[in-house]
Amino acid sequence: MTIGITPEMTERWVPDDTEPLWSLFLGLPNDKRDQFIKAGNAYLIAQTMWPEQPTAYASFLVVACEALKPPGRRYRWMNVYDVVEVFWAPGGVQPFARNRSPRKGAKRTLSPRRPPRG
Numbered sequence: 001m002t003i004g005i006t007p008e009m010t011e012r013w014v015p016d017d018t019e020p021l022w023s024l025f026l027g028l029p030n031d032k033r034d035q036f037i038k039a040g041n042a043y044l045i046a047q048t049m050w051p052e053q054p055t056a057y058a059s060f061l062v063v064a065c066e067a068l069k070p071p072g073r074r075y076r077w078m079n080v081y082d083v084v085e086v087f088w089a090p091g092g093v094q095p096f097a098r099n100r101s102p103r104k105g106a107k108r109t110l111s112p113r114r115p116p117r118g
Helices: 018-026 028-047 053-069 078-085
Strands: none
Touching: 018 028, 028 053, 053 078
């Protein structure tokens, strides 16, 4: 019994839903398709950095989420948690939001949830 990948293996297996997902992607308007590609590129870059550069990895994951934000001033104040919440059921992001507090002395790197009043 062989465990793992051997040099003789030259095929790649893809999930069963690849074809319907590809059709959905092709059906997107050009601007949405470009936006999705940009997010995917940032995600792929992140994957190349793990585990040697964990901070850069995390940063590019945030970039990927930011790339999924809708354009326009209305959404400028969304942060990575807001973007992730769009893809999960409401409240699904709560385990992440619990860990939002920066460590003592750390600078906040994400935008505030809402613009400052003033």
